[in-house]
Structure formats: C-alpha cells, structure tokens
Amino acid sequence: MNFIPSTFIIQLIAFLVLYFLLSKYAFGPLFGMMEKRRTHIQDQIQSAEQNRKESEQLLNEQKEAIQQARKEAYDMIEQAKVTSSKQADEIILQAKNEATRLKDEALRDIENEKNKAIAALRSxxxxxxxxxASKIIEKQIDEKSQEQLVEHYLKEVGGNQ
Incomplete structure (x- = not known):
C-alpha cells in the first residue's frame, strides 16, 4: 500500500463535504429527534414520579380516613354503651319506684280492708x-245466767273473727 498524498487530500475533502452535508441535513434532524426522545422520556419519568407521589399521598389520606372512621365507630360504640347503661339504670330505677308504689298501695289496701273488717266487726x-241486752231484758234472768249468756255471745263474736 502506497501512500498517495493527493488521494489522501481528496478523501479528506470528500469526508469533510460529507460531514458538512450530514451535519446540515441528517445530524440536525437526527439530534433533534434524539433530543425530543430524551425530553419525552424525561417527562415520562417526571410524570411517573409525580404519579407515585400522588399515589402515596392518596394512600396516606385513605389510611387516615380509615383510621378516622374506626375512631368514630369506636366512639359511637362507646356512646351507645353509655347510653344503654343509662337507660338500663333508668329502667331499673323506674321498676323499683313502681314496685315501691305498688307495695305502698297494697299496704294501704290491706290497712283499708283491715279497718273495714274492724268496723264491720264492731258493727x-x-x-x-x-x-x-234485749234478750236479757226479755228473759229477766238472774245475774249468773246473764253472765253465761254474755260469755256465750262473746265467744260467738270471738269465733267470727
């Protein structure tokens, strides 16, 4: 292989012309497309990162909402327990009051019936x-017979009680 300087210069000029033409017509659009592609990929990466952050934020918000809902449910259950306990106490108190009232009424009724019975007995x-007295007057009996008669009638009265 021989080195010929004129061929070398022609090849060098041809290479520079080709490089100039490629840079003017091919490299510009090619680098532009590559830059667009790089920008597009970078935007997608940023978008994916932003979506990931939003997803994490939404997940945290949902966790907080679930925790808040659980707390509210627990509070409602506790409030229901307190309310039911109060209602049970009120019902028990009302039942005791009613039982006392009924007992007092029964005692009054018994006392009234007793008084009626005593009044009837006295009558x-x-x-x-x-x-x-009328029989004693009718019979005009002696004192001993009168005593026996009174005792007899008292025994009858005592037996009726």
Missing part, C-alpha cells in the same frame, strides 16, 4: 250487744 258486736 256486729254492737248489734249483738243490743241483741244480748
């Missing part, structure tokens, strides 16, 4: 006393 005793 009967009075009627018997009058009857005894």
């Amino acid at each position: 009967q005793v009075s009627a018997m006393s009058v009857m005894i």
